[in-house]
Amino acid sequence: MSIIVSILSTFNSKGLTAAEKRTAAFNKAVKGLGVTMAATFGASQITSFVKQSIKAFAEEDKAVRSLGLNLKSLGLAYDVKPIEEYIDKLQRATGVADSELRPAFQQLANATRSLSKSQEILGVALDISAATGKSVQQVTQALSRAYLGNKTSLGRLNIGITKADLATKSFDDILGDLSKRFTGQAAAAADTYAGKMARISIAADEAQEILGGKLVQALEMLGEGRGGITPLVDEMERFATYVGNIAVGLAQVTKDIEGLTGGKVKAGEALKPSKLLRWTSNLVPGVKAVLDLLQARADVANQPDVSPTRQLVKKLEAEKKITGEIKKQNKAKTEASKLDKAKSMLDLEKIQIEAALQGELTENEKLRLQLMKAIVNENADRATTLAEKLAKSQNELASLKAASYDFKPANPFDGWLQAIEAMRKGLASIGANVGTIPGAATASGGMSRLSVTPNMPEIPIFGGAGFITPQLATSNPTGMAQINITVQGTGGLDDQTKKAVVDAVVEASSYGTPTNWFRTTGSAVMPI
Amino acid sequence: MPVAVKGLVETQRALRKFDPDFYKAMQSEIRPELSGMVREAKSLVPKYFLGGAMSDGTERESRTSRSRAFPTYDNVQIRRGLTYSMGKQKRQRNGWQSMYSLLNKSAMGAIVETAGRLNPGGDSRSQSNNPDAGRQFIDRANQISRPKQVGRGRKNQGRLAFAAVADNMGRAKAAIVDAIERAEAKYRSTTR
DSSP, X not given: OOEEEEEEEEEOOTTHHHHHHHHHHHHHHHHHHHHHHHHHHOGGGHHHHHHHHHHHHHHHHHHHHHHHHHHHHTTOGXXXXXXXXXXXXXXXXXXXXXXXXHHHHHHHHHHHOOHHHHHHHHHHHHHHHHHHXXXXXXXXXXXXXXXXXXXXXXXHTOSSOOHHHHHHSOHHHHHHHHHHHHTTHXXXXXXXXXXXXXXXXXXXXXXXXXXXXXXXXXXHHHHTTTTSHHHHHHHHHHHHHHHHHHHHHHHHHHXXXXXXXXXXXXXXXXXXXXHHHHHHHHTGGGHHHHHHHHHHHHHHHHSOOOOHHHHHHHHHHHHHHHHHHHHHHHHHHHHHHHHHHHHHTTOHHHHHHHXXXXXXXXXXXXXXXXXXXXXXXXXXXXXXXXHHHHHHHHHHHHHHHHHHHHOOOOOTTHHHHHHHHHHHHHHHHTTOOOSOBTTOOOOSSSOXXXXXXXXXXXXXXXXXXXXXXXXXOSSOTTOOOOBXXXXXXXXXXXXXXHHHHHHHHHHHHHTTOOOOBOOSSSSSOOOO | OOEEOTTHHHHHHHHHHHOHHHHHHHHHHHHHHHHHHHHHHHHTOOSOOOGGGBOOSSOOOOXXXXXXXXXXXXXXXXXXXXXXXOSOOOOOTTSXXXXXXXXXXXXXXXXXXXXXXXXXXXXXXXXXXSTTHHHHHHHHHHHHOOOEEOSSSGGGEESSHHHHHHHHHHHHHHHHHHHHHHHHHHHHHHHO
C-alpha cells in the first residue's frame, strides 16, 4: 500500500447520498410504525385512530376499485381477485406497501396488457428498487416506458445499462440482464432489520384498514331499515348542526341574561343550573322573546362578516398571499433557468455545434452554426448580430447567383468571320479574284436558296429576302458546292445575308470542297 | 493543507470532452509543479540508512510470524517509488477524493516516511531480536528529516513525500489552482 499525499481534493457525494437515503428509509419505517403504534394504543388517540382507520380503508377500497376497473377495461376482469391476492402476498413478503404496489402493477398492466408479464416486470422492479434505493414507482415507470419502446428513463436509473445496450438490446434482453443482476435483492432487503420493521408496519396498516372496513360495515348495519347509509349520514349532519346551534345558543343565553339583569348576574354564575332555572322561570312571559332573540343572534353570528374594514383587510391579505405566491413562482423560474443554463453546458446539441465548427466550412455555414450556438446559449445580442450578418451574406450569395445566370459570353466564333474578312481583303489587295463565287447562277424572284453538299447542315439565313435552305446543286458540272442568290431590286445584300453567304462558303470549304464565289450577272462584285 | 476545489471533476470532464488540447495544456502546466515536489522528496532519500537494514541485493526470507520479511533499504528503489499522480485516487469514506497527489509506493519508503508516527519510541510488539530496533530505526529516520505536517492529524505527517509537500506547498498549490481556474475560465468563455 502506497502512501498518498493529497494536494488537491474534491468532494464526491456518491455513495453517501445512497447511504443517507437508506437511513432515511429506515427512519421513515420506524417512525411510521411508531406513529401507528402510538396512534393505535394511545388512549387519547382512539377517536383519531378510528377516523384514520376509516380513511385508510376508504383509500384502500378506492385503490382496489380503481385497479379492478382498470383491469376490467383491459379485458382482464376475471383476474382481479388473484391479482389482489398476489399484491397482498407480495407486500407481506417484500415489506413494500400495497399502496405502492397497486399503482405500480396498474401501470405495468396498462403498458403490457398481460398479467404474467406485469408480474414478471414488477418482480424485477422490486429487486432493482431494493438494490438501488429508488422508489418502486420510479423503477416501474422506467420499466413500463422501456417496455413501450422509450428506454431513456431506464438509462437514467443508473443501474449499469449502457447507451449501447439501450440502443441495441431488446426490452426482454435488458429485463433478463437486470433480472440476473438484481435477483434476490428484494428478498434480502425484506430480511434486513429495516425490512422487518417495514413488514410489521405494513401489518399494522393492514390491521387499521381491516378495522376501518369493519367500522364502515357497522355503520352500514346501523343504517339498515332506514333506507341505507345515506339517511344515516344526513341524520348525523343534522345532529351536528343541532349541537352546534345549542352551543351558540347557550353562549347567547348567558350574555342576554347578563343584559336583562343589568349585569347583576355574571355569565359564569348564570350557567349554574339552579340560577338558570330560577331566572328562566321568572322570565316565562319573555321566553318566546328570548328565543326569538336567540334565533336572531344566531342568524347574525352565522352571517358572513360584512364590515368594509375587515373586508379590505381580508382583501389585502389575499393580495399579499397572491403576491407571495407570484414571487415564489418567479424565484422558482429563475432557479430553473439557471439550472437550464448550467445543463446547457453539457448539452448534446451544443457539442454537435462545437464539433461542426471544428470542420472546414464556408463563411455562410460558419455564420449559420455560430447563430445556432448563440440561440442555444440564449445570447440574444449575439444572435441578432449574427442573424444580420447571415442575412447580408445570403443576399450577397443570391445576387452572385443571379449574376451567374445572366452571364452570357460572346460567340467565340465571331472572330473567325472577321479573320476571314481580313483574309479576303488581303487577297483582294494583292489582286486575287475573291469577289466572285464559281458556279453562282442568277435566279429570278426573291432570295433563293443556298445549295451546298448533301452532308452540309442547313444554314438559316434571316434577312430582307427570306429563308435559305441548303440544297444540292445538280447543275454544277465541276461538283463544286453551288450557292445561288438572287438579289431583288437595285440595293445590295443586307449585312446578315452577307454574313450568311460567308458562313456558307466557309462551311463548304471546311467540308473539303473547293469553294469560290462569283457574280453571274451584272458587273459589280458583291461587297461582302 | 490539501485544497479542495469545487467542481474540479466537472471542469476536467468538460475540458476533456470539449477541448482536449487545452486539457492537456492544463495538465502539462501542473505536471512541473508535481515533479518539482517529487524531486524534492527524492533528494531527501539518503544513500545509506542503517547497517542492518541495507539491501544486499537478495530477497530476505521472513523469520517471524509475518509472511513477508521486513523490507531492506535500497535508496534507488525508494526513489523510484516516489512519484506523483494526476488521476483520481480512491474515494475516502468521508467522501473526499484526491485529484492531484504525491505517492510513496515502495515498502521501505513508506516505512521511512511514517516510522514513529504512532509509537515514537518503537512498537512494543516488535518481533526483532534487537529490542531497541524500532527506536534506532526512528532515530536514524529523524536524522534524515523530521516528520513534517501537511494538514491536521497524526496521519498527515511524514519525512519524504509529506516533507516535500510541506516545504513546497504554497507555490505548487497556487500554481495548480491557478492553472485549473484559468482552464475553467477559458472553457466558460468558449462555451458562452
